[in-house]
Every structure is written in structure tokens, then in C-alpha cells.
Amino acid sequence: MSDSDCSEWSSDSEAGDFFASSFPPFSPSLKNTDPPTTLLASLSLDTENNFDLLSILHEILTVLSSTWIEPIKDDYVLIRLLNNLRTTPTYSSCLSLLPAPSSYSIEDNGPILQSGEIYNFQQSIYFKPVLEEDGYIFSVDTLREMYFERFGGDSTNLDVDFSPLETLSSLKAQLRASQNLIKTLTSETLPPPKPNTKSSAIIPPPSVDNDSYYFNSYSHYGIHETMLKDKIRTLAYKKSIEQNVSLFKGKTVLDVGCGTGVLSIFSKKLGEAKMVIGVDDSNMINNARKICQANGLSGEEIVLMRGKMEELELPVSKVDIVISEWMGYGLLYETMLPSVLNARDKYMSKDGTMWPNKCSMFMELGEDGRTEYWKDVYGIDMECMEGEIEGERWREARVEVVEENVIVSNRFNVWDCDLNIVKDEDLDFDTTFTLTVKNDQKINCFIISFDVDFDLPRHSKVSFSTSVQTTPTHWMQTLLWLEPSTVPEMKAGEVMKGDMRVERCRGNHRDIEFTIDWRVEGGEKRGKQKWAIVS
Numbered sequence: 027m028s029d030s031d032c033s034e035w036s037s038d039s040e041a042g043d044f045f046a047s048s049f050p051p052f053s054p055s056l057k058n059t060d061p062p063t064t065l066l067a068s069l070s071l072d073t074e075n076n077f078d079l080l081s082i083l084h085e086i087l088t089v090l091s092s093t094w095i096e097p098i099k100d101d102y103v104l105i106r107l108l109n110n111l112r113t114t115p116t117y118s119s120c121l122s123l124l125p126a127p128s129s130y131s132i133e134d135n136g137p138i139l140q141s142g143e144i145y146n147f148q149q150s151i152y153f154k155p156v157l158e159e160d161g162y163i164f165s166v167d168t169l170r171e172m173y174f175e176r177f178g179g180d181s182t183n184l185d186v187d188f189s190p191l192e193t194l195s196s197l198k199a200q201l202r203a204s205q206n207l208i209k210t211l212t213s214e215t216l217p218p219p220k221p222n223t224k225s226s227a228i229i230p231p232p233s234v235d236n237d238s239y240y241f242n243s244y245s246h247y248g249i250h251e252t253m254l255k256d257k258i259r260t261l262a263y264k265k266s267i268e269q270n271v272s273l274f275k276g277k278t279v280l281d282v283g284c285g286t287g288v289l290s291i292f293s294k295k296l297g298e299a300k301m302v303i304g305v306d307d308s309n310m311i312n313n314a315r316k317i318c319q320a321n322g323l324s325g326e327e328i329v330l331m332r333g334k335m336e337e338l339e340l341p342v343s344k345v346d347i348v349i350s351e352w353m354g355y356g357l358l359y360e361t362m363l364p365s366v367l368n369a370r371d372k373y374m375s376k377d378g379t380m381w382p383n384k385c386s387m388f389m390e391l392g393e394d395g396r397t398e399y400w401k402d403v404y405g406i407d408m409e410c411m412e413g414e415i416e417g418e419r420w421r422e423a424r425v426e427v428v429e430e431n432v433i434v435s436n437r438f439n440v441w442d443c444d445l446n447i448v449k450d451e452d453l454d455f456d457t458t459f460t461l462t463v464k465n466d467q468k469i470n471c472f473i474i475s476f477d478v479d480f481d482l483p484r485h486s487k488v489s490f491s492t493s494v495q496t497t498p499t500h501w502m503q504t505l506l507w508l509e510p511s512t513v514p515e516m517k518a519g520e521v522m523k524g525d526m527r528v529e530r531c532r533g534n535h536r537d538i539e540f541t542i543d544w545r546v547e548g549g550e551k552r553g554k555q556k557w558a559i560v561s
Contacts, residue, residue, distance in 0.1 A: 084173070096309055099309050100309060103136070105163055106153060109154070110152050120146055121146065122145070124143060126142055126144045252500050256500040259499055263349075266382070270482075271298060273381075273485055275297065278299065278344070279302045279349055280373060281350065282335055282350040283305070283306055283350055284306045285310050289351065291321060303341070304331070305330075305369075307333055335365045335368055340373060343373075344373060344375040346374075347380075348369050350366045353476065353501065355559050356504040357476040367449070385442075385443045385445065385479065387440050387475075387476050390434075390475075391469050392434060392473050393434050393471075394471055394505075420507050422558060423558060427502045428505065432494070434465065435461040437493060440459050455527075456525065456526070462521050463517070463518060463519065463522070466515075466518050469514050473503050473506075475491070477489060506555075521548075534560070537558055537559060539556060542554070
């Protein structure tokens with residue numbers, strides 16, 4: 027764009043329309059008729075209604091800080107507050123209390139108060155923009171900077187000291203991001219606006235950012251509390267380090283998706299690693315720094331870096347161990363493993379190892395009597411409800427703890443993965459299975475579970491399982507319900523064989539699809555069905 031083009035834009039009357047439509051006032055008496063040069067100019071005080079967006083946010087965030095981890099740095103908090111204020115622009119509207127719904131998700135929506143209530147703005151309806159092209163929603167980063175300018179603080183001020191290595195790596199990452207931006211700006215041209223079209227119309231709609239949703243979900247403390255309290259998971263990692271000190275001692279360890287830093291601390295304190303680098307792209311990295319300092323670990327011993335693993339440049343060229351807790355529901359949900367493999371391929375030394383280094387997926391047949399529930403509800407026939415309610419089960423995979431008495435077959439190993447050699451493309455795979463029924467049963471579901479192994483030659487093997495036959499973990503099991511019209515009745519000793527396809531969903535690569543084509547051996551009973559674990 028030439029200087030003359032810039033001059034024409036800044037003096038064009040349509041600039042006023044652009045800012046007025048992109049940053050409309052929150053209060054009816056506010057007027058944005060003049061084209062502001064910055065976002066700050068559109069936040070002028072409404073003297074009639076005494077409305078000042080930044081002051082309102084400051085009052086609300088001050089209250090939230092007692093239960094929320096740094097709410098000003100949480101995009102989800104700001105977006106929902108802005109949408110709530112669009113409907114009722116008052117402090118009391120956002121912080122009015124409601125009973126927490128039974129289906130409330132702490133991981134997605136934030137903490138529940140001790141009273142069992144949530145704030146009004148925490149409702150999921152406020153994830154949806156009230157205005158289709160609300161400039162404030164698209165500019166939460168700018169809004170956050172303005173907030174710091176007025177009330178103090180800074181987005182990089184975490185109240186902890188950064189080590190020289192962390193500072194150097196951060197500056198390198200910023201430089202690389204700037205280079206990429208310059209490359210993009212110089213290689214792409216924007217089409218001119220159509221005649222007689224308001225400038226606001228040329229703003230492209232925001233694309234679905236599944237990565238931001240994923241990383242932001244790990245900014246809330248609830249999900250970390252759940253994982254840490256999962257003793258099967260956490261103690262397996264701890265034990266795998268304690269019993270294999272010779273593997274870690276004096277080595278450089280990379281912790282991908284470090285969260286609170288628990289695996290980094292285990293590696294340093296229990297494994298006696300020379301240096302640990304923890305990487306995470308959620309706000310929880312701020313707390314990880316504080317946790318490390320509280321436990322006497324300096325920024326030289328554990329270097330913590332925020333960003334996507336694929337985009338960061340580490341302060342070392344090679345590491346000896348890549349440790350990560352990347353597993354999701356059904357093993358592969360959330361698709362974190364590709365990021366860990368990227369770290370392996372880029373940074374792990376030739377003689378290094380992934381930790382854990384092996385995993386396996388398993389399948390079983392089940393007969394769950396819940397499908398019969400609606401036939402007799404306290405003596406009342408409510409079978410008409412079954413079609414609508416149960417129909418959801420036949421399309422979406424269900425994640426829950428399965429009772430052992432539901433299992434009616436052997437546990438079949440459908441997939442083995444050596445994490446030191448597996449490739450990204452191997453994570454979408456086809457496999458076969460053979461399942462033998464133990465008793466005469468009606469089969470109405472498949473059950474998916476997985477095992478994880480820390481298993482190297484000449485080292486102590488440590489494993490954990492998410493099978494139905496073991497203590498439940500936070501991963502539980504994954505149920506794939508059969509459509510009622512295909513449910514087979516099988517005799518003891520009969521065999522079901524089939525093919526299964528596991529792959530990432532096209533619409534959201536973090537979701538996982540299972541497609542199963544099954545048949546009962548020696549008969550005509552067969553079926554084919556697809557399920558997905560979705561966000």
C-alpha cells in the first residue's frame with residue numbers, strides 16, 4: 027500500500043463507519059461517529075450512564091482473582107465477559123450467581139464457587155458472540171494491553187525471574203515470528219474492497235481455531251487438579267523416574283506440555299537430570315514458574331518456555347529424553363502426540379528416548395443394560411424416550427467408567443506403538459480384531475482402553491493401564507454403542523471379527539473417529555458404524 031493509499035484510507039469517511047461497526051458502544055448513549063485512531067479512543071466514557079469498559083472489567087477481574095488463575099490473561103474469560111456486557115452492561119450482571127448445572131464442565135468454563143454456584147458470565151451461551159463482527163472480541167490482546175496500561179502490570183510481568191536462557195529463547199521466538207509475519211505480508215496481497223461496500227464487510231470471519239481452544243482449556247486449574255489427583259497416572263510417571271535414575275542422571279530432559287511442571291520437577295529432583303526444559307502454550311506456565319521457585323529450583327535448572335512446540339527454538343540443540351503426558355481419551359483424542367513427535371524428531375539425540383516409550387490400544391465387547399432402562403421406569407413404560415435420548419450414543423463415543431460386569435469378551439490388542447520410531451502418518455491407521463464371547467450375550471457396545479509402558483532394556487519396567495479390570499483413571503474408558511437394529515445376540519464361544527479405522531476428524535484434527543466394520547463368524551450378523559470423540 028502506497029503513502030497515498032494510506033492517506034486516502036485515514037481521511038475516508040468510511041473509516042468512521044468501520045470503527046463504528048467494528049467497535050460499537052456497550053451503552054446506548056455512547057457515540058462512535060468519529061474514526062478513532064486507536065482502539066482506546068473507542069472506549070470513551072459514557073457520562074450519562076457512567077460506563078467505562080476498562081473500569082468495569084477491572085472491578086470484575088478483581089473479584090475473580092480470588093478463585094481464578096490470572097483471569098486477565100484468559101481469553102475465554104474476557105470473551106464471555108464482553109458478550110455478557112453486550113446483553114446487560116453492568117458489573118452486577120456478570121457476577122450474579124446461578125446454580126452450577128449438572129452438565130457443567132470445569133475444564134471448559136472455569137471453577138465452581140464453594141457455594142456450588144457459578145457466575146452468570148460463565149454460562150456457555152456467552153461463548154457465542156452477541157454481535158457477529160464485534161471488534162472487541164477480535165481484539166482481546168489489545169484490550170488486555172490497554173488494561174495493563176491503565177491499571178498497572180504487564181502481560182510479560184509474571185512476578186518471577188526469567189533465566190538468561192529463557193530470555194534468549196523468548197527473544198529468538200519473537201524474532202522468528204516477526205520474520206514469518208514480514209514474509210506473509212510481502213508475499214500476499216489483499217483484494218481491493220468492492221465498490222459501495224462498507225469497510226466492515228471486508229473483514230473476514232474468524233476461522234475456527236481449535237488449537238487456541240485446546241491450549242486455553244489447560245489454563246484452568248480444574249483440569250490440572252484432576253490429572254494430579256489421578257494417582258495411577260501421576261505415580262506411574264514418578265515411579266518410572268525414581269526406579270530409573272541412571273537414565274535421567276546428568277541428562278537434558280524436554281517436558282512437552284509441562285502444565286504445572288510436575289514431570290519437570292520429578293525429572294530434576296528425583297532423576298537428577300542436569301537440565302530440564304518445560305514447554306507449554308497455556309497460562310499454566312506462569313504457575314509452573316512459581317511452583318519451581320517455591321521448590322528451590324532456579325530458572326537455570328528448569329527452563330520454562332511458553333509457546334507451541336513446533337514454533338519454539340530451544341536453548342539447546344539436542345536433548346536426551348523427551349517426557350510427556352500426551353494421552354487423551356481413547357489414547358489419541360486431543361492429538362497432542364504429533365507435537366511430541368515433532369519435538370522428538372527435531373531435538374532428541376540419536377541415543378535418546380521418549381518417556382514413556384510404548385503404548386497400546388485395546389478393544390472388548392460389552393453388554394450394558396442401560397439401553398433397557400426406558401422400558402420400565404418405576405413401573406412406567408417410557409420406551410418412546412429411548413430413540414431420542416439413546417440416539418446420541420450411536421453417533422458419539424462416550425467416555426465413562428465401565429463396570430467390569432459389562433465386559434463379555436477377551437481384551438484384544440488392536441494397536442501397538444513404539445514412540446521412538448512411530449511417524450505422524452501412522453497415527454491414522456487400519457487394524458483388525460478377533461473377539462470371543464464368554465457367555466450367551468446380546469452385544470451392544472465396544473469398549474476401547476489403552477496401556478502405557480516405560481520399558482527400556484536394562485532398566486526397570488513401569489506400566490499403567492486404563493482397562494476396565496484396573497483402578498479407574500481420569501481417562502476412564504471409551505464406549506462405542508451399537509445401533510439397536512444391528513445389535514447381535516451371540517452364543518458362548520462365538521467369534522466376532524472385524525476391521526477398525528482410527529483417524530483424526532477432518533473438521534477438527536483434535537477429535538478422533540472410530541469406524542468399525544464387524545461380522546459374527548459363521549453367520550449373517552454384521553454391521554458397520556462410525557463414532558467420534560468430539561470437543
